Amino acid sequence: MKLTDFGLCTRKLRLEYGLTLREMAAVLSISSPYLSSIELGERKLTEKIADGTMNYFSSKATPQQLSELRIACDKTINSVPVSMLKGDDRNLVAAFARRLSDGHGIP
Numbered sequence: 850m851k852l853t854d855f856g857l858c859t860r861k862l863r864l865e866y867g868l869t870l871r872e873m874a875a876v877l878s879i880s881s882p883y884l885s886s887i888e889l890g891e892r893k894l895t896e897k898i899a900d901g902t903m904n905y906f907s908s909k910a911t912p913q914q915l916s917e918l919r920i921a922c923d924k925t926i927n928s929v930p931v932s933m934l935k936g937d938d939r940n941l942v943a944a945f946a947r948r949l950s951d952g953h954g955i956p
Contacts (some may be wrong), residue, residue, distance in 0.1 A: 853928070856888025858921035859902060866909050877901045894925045 850936040852860065863873060877898055886892040899922035906918060934942060 851890065852888055852889075853890045853894070853925040854921035855894050855899070855902075855925035856890070858918050859888060862906055862910055862914060862918065866906075873902070873905060876905050890925075890928075894922065895950060896926065 857866060859873070862868075863870065869881075870884055871881045875883040877884065878901075879898070883892065884898075885893050887898065903915065903918060905954065912920065
């Protein structure tokens with residue numbers, strides 16, 4: 850399973866500051882498996898958890914790290930999972946995304 854932007858950023862910060870998933874989850878009043886599933890994109894990141902994470906790292910992280918974390922939270926919250934789509938539907942979404950990222954816009 851691929852980490853979300855939120856997952857990548859929070860794991861990097863936790864490792865850098867010697868914090869565990871369990872410690873962070875306790876501060877957010879959620880279980881560590883639940884937090885892990887959010888990081889992996891198996892569960893949706895909510896504004897409440899994103900804000901709690903920002904508050905959690907606000908006294909530890911640098912302004913640059915906090916900015917990166919906010920961007921990662923926003924990207925993860927605004928992402929649309931396609932893992933539940935089947936074959937042709939998934940390919941159609943991928944082709945549409947490629948077209949947009951190539952600057953071709955919507956036909």
